[in-house]
Amino acid sequence: MRKNTNRMEKINSEYKRELSQIISYEVKNSKITGMVSVTKVKVTPDLRYAKVYVSIFNSKNVKKTLEGLNDAEGFIRSRVAQEINLRITPELSFVYDDSEEQGERIDRILAELKKEDSKIKNSNNQNSWNKILNKQIFKFIYRGDKMSTLDGILSEIEKAKNIVILAHENPDGDAIGSALGLCLALKNEGKNVEVVIPAYPKVFSNLPGTEYILQEGTREKYDLAIAVDCATIKLLNGWANYFEDAKKTIVIDHHSTNAMYGDINYVNFAAPACCQVLYEMFQYYKWDITKEIGTCLMNGIITDTGGFQYSGVSVETFEIASELLKKGINISKIYKQAMETHSRASFELKKIALDRMEFLDDGKVTFTYISKKDEKKVNAQNGDYEGIVNEGRGIEGVEVSIFLHETDKGYKASLRSNEYVNVSDVCLMFGGGGHPKAAGATMEGTPKQIKKKLIKEIERQLK
Ligand SMILES: [Mn+2]
Numbered sequence: 001m002r003k004n005t006n007r008m009e010k011i012n013s014e015y016k017r018e019l020s021q022i023i024s025y026e027v028k029n030s031k032i033t034g035m036v037s038v039t040k041v042k043v044t045p046d047l048r049y050a051k052v053y054v055s056i057f058n059s060k061n062v063k064k065t066l067e068g069l070n071d072a073e074g075f076i077r078s079r080v081a082q083e084i085n086l087r088i089t090p091e092l093s094f095v096y097d098d099s100e101e102q103g104e105r106i107d108r109i110l111a112e113l114k115k116e117d118s119k120i121k122n123s124n125n126q127n128s129w130n131k132i133l134n135k136q137i138f139k140f141i142y143r144g145d146k147m148s149t150l151d152g153i154l155s156e157i158e159k160a161k162n163i164v165i166l167a168h169e170n171p172d173g174d175a176i177g178s179a180l181g182l183c184l185a186l187k188n189e190g191k192n193v194e195v196v197i198p199a200y201p202k203v204f205s206n207l208p209g210t211e212y213i214l215q216e217g218t219r220e221k222y223d224l225a226i227a228v229d230c231a232t233i234k235l236l237n238g239w240a241n242y243f244e245d246a247k248k249t250i251v252i253d254h255h256s257t258n259a260m261y262g263d264i265n266y267v268n269f270a271a272p273a274c275c276q277v278l279y280e281m282f283q284y285y286k287w288d289i290t291k292e293i294g295t296c297l298m299n300g301i302i303t304d305t306g307g308f309q310y311s312g313v314s315v316e317t318f319e320i321a322s323e324l325l326k327k328g329i330n331i332s333k334i335y336k337q338a339m340e341t342h343s344r345a346s347f348e349l350k351k352i353a354l355d356r357m358e359f360l361d362d363g364k365v366t367f368t369y370i371s372k373k374d375e376k377k378v379n380a381q382n383g384d385y386e387g388i389v390n391e392g393r394g395i396e397g398v399e400v401s402i403f404l405h406e407t408d409k410g411y412k413a414s415l416r417s418n419e420y421v422n423v424s425d426v427c428l429m430f431g432g433g434g435h436p437k438a439a440g441a442t443m444e445g446t447p448k449q450i451k452k453k454l455i456k457e458i459e460r461q462l463k
Pocket of ligand 1: 174175229254272273274304
C-alpha cells in the first residue's frame with residue numbers, strides 16, 4: 001500500500017513537471033490568455049483520469065482560458081504520452097485552483113521582483129501591476145529578463161570563434177533575410193560565420209550576403225550555432241546536427257509555438273517577423289545596421305507581413321522601415337523582387353492548383369494541392385509553390401484556405417485564415433504550428449485523407 005502511494009506521488013509530480021513544460025511552451029489556443037501555472041496533479045490509481053489544477057495570472061478571461069486548456073486536451077495528452085511512458089495515458093481535466101496558495105505565490109513573486117527592482121514601489125497601481133506581471137511572464141518564458149537574455153547572447157557571440165547560422169527547411173523570405181542579416185552583422189563584428197541553408201527560392205538570390213550561404217558546413221563542430229525564424233529543432237531538418245553538436249546554441253525567433261530548444265532563447269511573440277526581432281537586437285548592441293543588413297531585414301519584414309498587411313504589423317515595424325529608408329534601402333525593389341516576381345513554372349503550378357480548388361463548408365474553406373508529379377511536369381524549382389495558399393484566402397466568404405504540397409516526408413499542409421479560426425491550433429494537432437492566421441504541418445496520407453482530418457479540426461472553430 002505504502003509502495004503504491006509513493007508510486008502515485010511520483011507519477012503526480014512527473015505529470016506536474018511535464019504538463020507545466022507543455023502548457024507553457026507548446027500549447028497555443030486563442031482562448032488562453034495570461035500565464036497558466038500547474039499547481040497540482042492528481043492521477044487516479046487506475047491511471048484512467050487525471051485532474052490538473054491550474055492557477056491563472058493576468059488573464060483577460062479565466063473561464064475561457066480554462067476552456068481553452070480543456071479544448072487542447074487532445075494535444076496535451078498526446079504530448080504527455082510521448083514524454084512519460086505509462087501503460088495508459090490518463091484523460092486530463094483542467095480545474096481552476098483558487099486556493100490561498102495562489103495569493104501566497106503572487107506575494108512571493110512580488111517579493112522576488114522587489115528585491116530585483118527597487119524601482120517598483122507602487123504595486124497597487126494597475127499599470128505597474130501589469131508591468132510586474134508582464135515582467136514575470138517574460139521571466140517565465142525566457143527564464144531571465146530581456147536585457148540579461150540579450151547580454152547573454154552577446155557574450156556567447158564574443159566568445160565564439162566560429163559561428164553557424166541555420167534556418168527552417170524550405171526557408172521563406174524571413175528565414176533567409178534573418179540568416180543573411182545576422183551573418184552580415186556578425187561579419188562586421190569580425191566573426192567567422194557560415195550560413196548553412198541547403199536550398200532556397202531563387203527570388204532571394206539577389207539579397208546581400210548570399211555568397212556566404214553553404215549547402216553544407218565546413219566543420220562538424222562549431223563554437224556557436226544560432227537558429228533563426230525556426231520554431232522547433234525538427235524544422236532544422238537534416239541540418240539539426242550542426243545545432244546539436246555546437247558547443248553553445250541560441251534560438252532567435254518570433255513564433256509563439258517556439259519550443260525554446262536553445263541554450264539561450266530570445267523569442268518575441270509580438271514581432272511580425274524574425275527580422276524585426278533581429279533589428280531590435282542589433283539596436284540594443286549598438287551595431288551598425290548597414291544598407292546591406294537593412295535590405296536583408298526588410299526582405300523578412302515585407303514577406304512575413306505580406307507587404308505590411310498582416311495583423312502583427314506594429315508601430316515598431318513602420319519605425320524600422322522609416323529608419324531603414326533613411327539608410328537608403330530600396331523598399332520598392334525588395335517588394336517587387338520578393339512579392340511580385342514569379343517564374344513561369346510557378347505560374348503553371350498555380351494554374352494546376354486553382355483548377356483543382358474545392359470549396360467546402362458552404363464556401364468557408366478552400367482546399368487544393370500540388371504533387372511531386374505536378375512539379376516535375378512544369379519543371380518547378382524550390383519555392384515555386386509559394387503564395388498559392390493565399391489565393392483561396394482572398395476569395396469572398398472564405399475563412400480558411402488549405403494548400404498541400406508534396407515533400408519527401410508526406411504532404412506539407414499550409415493553412416491561412418482571415419478572421420477568427422486559429423490555424424496554429426489546428427496545425428498543432430498534427431505536430432505542426434505557426435501563427436494564429438498562418439500555420440503549417442507535415443502530414444501523412446493522400447490529399448483526400450489529409451483534407452478530411454484538417455476539415456474535422458477546422459469545423460470545431462467555424463461559425
Ligand atoms: Mn518568420
